[in-house]
Amino acid sequence: MAASSSPAPAPLMSPSGVVAVVGPQFCAPYVVALTVTKKALSLSDGDFVVSDVNGGVLMKVQGRVLSLHSRRVLCDSAGSPIVSMREKKLSMHHRWNVYRGDSSDHKDLLFTVKKSHMLQLKTELDVFFAANTAEQHCDFKVKGSWFERSCTFYLGDTNTIIALMSRQYELKNVLLGKDTFGVTVYPNVDYAFVVAIIVILDEIHRDRMEHGE
Helix, strand or coil: CCCCCCCCCCCEECCCCCEECCCHHHCCCCCEEEEEEEECCCCCCCCEEEECCCCCEEEEECCHHHCCCCEEEEEECCCCEEEEEEECCCCCCCCEEEEECCCCCHHHEEEEEEECCCCCCCEEEEEEECCCCCCCCCCEEEEEECCCCEEEEEECCCCCEEEEEEEECCHHHHHCCEEEEEEEECCCECHHHHHHHHHHHHHHHHHHHHCCC
């Protein structure tokens, strides 16, 4: 029997305010503080490493050198894929689709991320659940400045903040060619979801630099 082509079930948004986009295992009932370290170049470890407050590695992103330009994979500390991010070719808004695991099947689509406007000076992204095919209103929005590593994640078009990102200056990381920033994820918000958006933010702005946008 042919596999169903329907999209993945809508992410969990319970009456208690839990936002489980990738999975409830990535939601905590307290504020989660993450450190994201972006390496200049790494062939083995991935060019993003996500750590907790104690320095323990939670997630890594498969290095761009080892993957196709339009595909990134967010893995757990053991290297198992959590989500895969794939750029939609010839997209004016730099659209990225995010799938469960290492899939690219429509039935495993979790959410889509795209620039809010084709031309914009500041960082602004719209995020849509897979079930939100009309895309009349975004489910989440990101605003700020990627250049300054200062971005705020909002629930839809509201002022409700779900996560914050800010740059962390550490001399040793600067000397080692590493870019480090802190991410504060609010209680009951899926931190794997937030990290995936950060990776896409980096890709979109890297493309802008490479193509002189």
